[in-house]
Amino acid sequence: MHYSISQVATMAGVSARTLRHYDEIGLLTPAAVSSNGYRWYGRSELRRLQRILLLRDLDVPLPQIDAVLAGDDDEASALRRHLTIVTAxxxxxxxxxxxITRTLDDLEGGDRLPDEEFFRGLDEGRSQLAATLEERFGNAAAGTVQTGTTHTARWTRDDYDQAAADGRELYARLSRARRSGVDPTSVRALDLIAEHHEAVRAVWPVDPAAYHALADLIETDPQQRDVVGAEDPDLPLWLATAVRAYAVRRLDHG
Structure with a gap:
């Protein structure tokens, strides 16, 4: 049985545009294309799409997915490898x-998290950020995380706690501006974003291009979106727009 592109898109929870893109880059070729240009997919294409989506859920870049699938010798072994990756x-x-749970217990007055556990959690967070930056912007962007780590090498736990408190206070002011209807590209908003830019530079030496790119992470990366939108789910989009405007107007990006 063959399925149309719209049927496959509905079943898989992706857009038809995504399926057309996969076809264009040779990642998922339809079983047949009719004379009117309609794409049709069979069971083997659905299984391949399943593997593609599994790898995308693990944030594997599309070129690497193509290489992984090209090396699959049979479907069962491929799925076993995917299971190993997912489990890890x-x-x-x-x-x-x-x-994070232990940190919350510490912040809310429960058992105090040992300092070595606290910094281990920070290291894991940095590693995740570096991986995200490398995938989206290349090795040079990921390297800036290490540079930022050098900048904070002498920080104590109290320094991190103070930075976190300052960040929450800044996000609260940004949220109040958003809720009051301040345009994220206005002078008033950009004056607030100047504080955000300085706070970012204190731990991560971003140049104008990297700061502009940070807006994409604020909008789309779950970790960054959760931090920014912890108290205001609509703040990430507003802040991302303001960051882009600040990078262009105040930092001369582009």
């Missing part, structure tokens, strides 16, 4: 979740 990722996220 689950375990990694469980470790990060446990660290």
């Amino acid at each position: 990722e689950r375990d990694r996220l469980d470790r990060i979740a446990a660290t």
Whole structure:
């Protein structure tokens, strides 16, 4: 049985545009294309799409997915490898979740998190950020995380706590501006974003291009979006727009 591109898109929870893109780059070729240009997919294409989406869920870049699938010798062994990857990722996220839980207990007056555990959690967070930057912007962008780590090498736990408190206070002011209807590209908003830019530079030496790119992470990266939108789910989009405007108007990006 063959399915149309719209049927496959509905079943897989992706857009038809995504499926057309996969076809254009040779990642997922339809079983047949009719004379009117309609794409049709069979069961083997659905299985391949499943593997593609599994790897995308693990944030594997599309070129690497193509290489992984090209090396698959049979479907069962490929799925076993995917299961190993998924299980390892689950375990990694469980470790990060446990660290966050212990940190919350510490902040809310429960058992104090040992300092070595506190900094281990920070290291895991940095590693995740570096991986995200490398995938989206290349090795040079990921290297800036290490430079930022050097900048904060002498920080104590109190320094990190103060930076976190300052960040929450800044996000609260940004949220109040957003809720009051301040245009994210206005002078008033950009004056506030100047504080955000300085706070970012204190821990991560971003240049204008990197700061502009940060807006994409604020909008789309779950970790960054959760931090920014912890108290105001609509703040990430507003802040991303303001960051882009600041990079262009105040930092002469582009």
